[in-house]
Amino acid sequence: MRIVKTAIMAAVAATMLTGVxxxxxxxxxxxxxxxGGTVHxxxxxxxxxxxxxxxxxxxxxxxxxxPSGSLFNDDDLLIxxxxxxxxxxxxxxLAKFESITKKFRIFDLPFLFNDxxxxxxFQTSEKGQELLRSxxxxxxxxxTYWHNGMKQMSANRPxxxxxxxxxxxxxxxQSDVLIAQMEALGASAQKMAFKxxxxxxxxxxxxxxxxxxxxxxxxxxxxxxxxxxxTNHGIIDYAxxxxxxxxxGLPDDIRTELEQILHExxxxxxQKSFELNQKYRGEIAKSPNNNTIRTLTPQQRQAWVxxxxxxxxxxxxxxxxxxxxxxxxxxx
Numbered sequence: 257m258r259i260v261k262t263a264i265m266a267a268v269a270a271t272m273l274t275g276v277x278x279x280x281x282x283x284x285x286x287x288x289x290x291x292g293g294t295v296h297x298x299x300x301x302x303x304x305x306x307x308x309x310x311x312x313x314x315x316x317x318x319x320x321x322x323p324s325g326s327l328f329n330d331d332d333l334l335i336x337x338x339x340x341x342x343x344x345x346x347x348x349x350l351a352k353f354e355s356i357t358k359k360f361r362i363f364d365l366p367f368l369f370n371d372x373x374x375x376x377x378f379q380t381s382e383k384g385q386e387l388l389r390s391x392x393x394x395x396x397x398x399x400t401y402w403h404n405g406m407k408q409m410s411a412n413r414p415x416x417x418x419x420x421x422x423x424x425x426x427x428x429x430q431s432d433v434l435i436a437q438m439e440a441l442g443a444s445a446q447k448m449a450f451k452x453x454x455x456x457x458x459x460x461x462x463x464x465x466x467x468x469x470x471x472x473x474x475x476x477x478x479x480x481x482x483x484x485x486x487t488n489h490g491i492i493d494y495a496x497x498x499x500x501x502x503x504x505g506l507p508d509d510i511r512t513e514l515e516q517i518l519h520e521x522x523x524x525x526x527q528k529s530f531e532l533n534q535k536y537r538g539e540i541a542k543s544p545n546n547n548t549i550r551t552l553t554p555q556q557r558q559a560w561v562x563x564x565x566x567x568x569x570x571x572x573x574x575x576x577x578x579x580x581x582x583x584x585x586x587x588x
Contacts, residue, residue: 283317283510285309287345288333289494290450292324296474297529298347298494299323301402305521312517317510319345325451331355331430338395340499347402347494351429357390358574362583364433365571366489366564370587372406372530375491378586383579388495397503399496400518403526404468405533406488410481411464412457416556418442418563424463427453434466436567437490450475457481468492470529473536483548484540487560496522 287306291298306319322328322343328336330348334356337343353360362368369375378384379401388398409415411424422442428434430447438445446462450471456462458480465477471492472478496518503511541549552560572580 282315283506285317285319285344286322286327286342287319287347288322288325288327288343289347290323290325290330293474295470295532297404297470297525297532298402300528300532301521301525302347304525305518308517308521309514313510313513317514329449334396337497337499340395340501343499344502345496345498347496349429350401350491350493350495351431351434353391353495354430354432356394356396358571359387359390359576359579360495361431361433361571362387362575362579363491363493364431364437365568365575365580365583366437367561368568368580368583369406369491371488372403372491374586375403375493376526378583379493381582381586383582387579391497392500395500397498397500399498399515400522401526402494402496402522403529404492404494405470405529407466407468407490407492408472408484409464409466409487409489410472410477410484412460413463413482414550415464415483415485416550416552418560421464425461427456427462427465433567433571436570437564440564440567453477454480466490469533469537469540473540478540478543483550485550485552486537487552487557489560489564 287302289298289302293299302321302323306321309317309319327333328343328346330346330352333343333346333348334352337346350360350363369378384401388400391398409421411421413420413424415421418441421438424443426438426443426445427448428438428445429450435445435447443464448456448462453462453465454475454477457465457477464481466487466489467475467477472484478484506514537549568580
């Protein structure tokens with residue numbers, strides 16, 4: 257009897273310990289990004305992903321989102337993801353991958369995509385998915401793309417023809433392609449952190465910038481510019497990335513469920529990002545501070561294309577002619 261009683265007590269103790277252990281083994285995913293506020297497409301997507309995981313995988317996985325660079329800026333994020341310890345996921349702008357692979361330069365080529373639907377077709381194609389896998393040997397896995405939107409140009413003077421940009425100082429992201437793009441216009445480019453742009457435009461450190469409607473509106477860039485020219489010349493999108501060491505170490509069922517949730521959020525939020533950009537375009541048009549939105553005639557737009565398209569050839573060696581051709585095919 258004593259032996260049986262002892263066995264029962266041991267079993268109960270083991271069950272209790274197993275329960276404690278299971279609770280202690282909740283997987284925590286730290287998701288870092290640099291965007292702030294509550295209405296930006298990336299903020300909304302990251303928060304939706306976290307909320308859905310935390311609700312459906314409660315007790316097994318928890319996602320903690322660290323916005324506004326509160327955990328890491330994008331450059332440090334890439335370094336830390338390779339280590340796979342202090343942060344597990346992030347969503348940097350596609351222009352941020354220069355130090356990892358030159359293939360992502362394709363997304364900075366001017367006038368490569370006609371619209372956001374073409375961007376989406378390319379990103380979901382075999383070649384677009386190949387890009388997400390191009391960082392595996394560096395310890396980073398690309399999981400999906402999140403849209404922000406098409407880029408517009410603004411300056412402290414009207415921009416209608418490429419010659420209007422000559423001599424201006426443009427703020428750009430950390431991308432050699434974007435520097436070459438501005439040089440093709442006879443302008444100069446200055447790499448600058450996103451959070452510094454408003455002050456730089458306000459004080460004249462830079463004269464102009466390129467961004468999506470959502471960025472221009474939420475950061476109020478239009479308040480310190482002459483107006484915005486609707487060029488749709490490029491895109492600002494994000495790659496949701498994860499530490500390869502962390503991701504491949506997850507149980508198969510956990511990884512599969514996370515992939516499913518991420519797919520759902522991506523489908524929903526990418527559609528919403530287009531709607532948000534159109535909404536913010538309308539808000540800028542109604543602004544009492546500056547309501548000038550300039551649209552280009554077909555002839556004017558072609559002049560911009562002719563001025564900037566030589567940049568494609570300049571970076572073809574880094575990107576690959578086959579990749580550029582696949583991107584062009586997405587416009588069909």
